[in-house]
Amino acid sequence: xxxxxxxxxxxxxxxxxxxxxxxxxxxxxxxxxxxxxxxxxxxxxxxxxxxxxxxxxxxxxxxxxxxxxxxxxxxxxxxxxxxxxxxxxxxxxxxxxxxxxxxxxxxxxxxxxx
Numbered sequence: 702x703x704x705x706x707x708x709x710x711x712x713x714x715x716x717x718x719x720x721x722x723x724x725x726x727x728x729x730x731x732x733x734x735x736x737x738x739x740x741x742x743x744x745x746x747x748x749x750x751x752x753x754x755x756x757x758x759x760x761x762x763x764x765x766x767x768x769x770x771x772x773x774x775x776x777x778x779x780x781x782x783x784x785x786x787x788x789x790x791x792x793x794x795x796x797x798x799x800x801x802x803x804x805x806x807x808x809x810x811x812x813x814x815x
Contacts, residue, residue, distance in 0.1 A: 702723050702726060702727050703727060703730075703748065703749065705723060706720060706723040706724065706727070706749075706750075706751050707750055707751075709723070709751075710750045710751050710753070710754065711750070715754070717754075717756060720751050720754065720757065721756075721757070721760065723751070724751050724757055724760065724761070725760075725764075727749075728761075728764055731749060731761075734748075758770070759771060786807075786810075789803060789807060790807060793807055
C-alpha cells in the first residue's frame with residue numbers, strides 16, 4: 702500500500718481520494734513506525750511522501766488530535782495578532798525600504814480597522 706501511495710503521489714494528476722483512503726488505512730503503520738523506530742523526519746517523508754500534500758497534513762493532524770488544523774491555526778493566529786502588530790509597527794518605525802513598505806501596509810490596515 703505504501704508503494705502504491707508513493708506511485709500515486711508521484712503522478713502528475715494525483716487521485717486525492719485514493720491517497721486519502723490509503724493514508725487512512727496505513728495510519729496504524731505510520732504510528733507504529735514513529736513510536737518504535739524513532740525515524741528522522743527526512744527518512745519518514747521519503748517513506749510516506751503523501752505527507753507532503755497539504756490536504757494530507759491536515760488529515761493526519763485530525764487523525765492524531767481530532768482537531769481541525771486550519772481552524773486551530775487561524776484561532777491561534779488571531780490570538781497572536783496584537784503582539785504581531787506591535788512587532789510590525791516597531792519595524793515600520795525604522796527607516797529603509799522594507800520599513801516604508803510595511804508602514805504603507807499598516808496604514809491600509811488602520812483604515813480597514815477604523
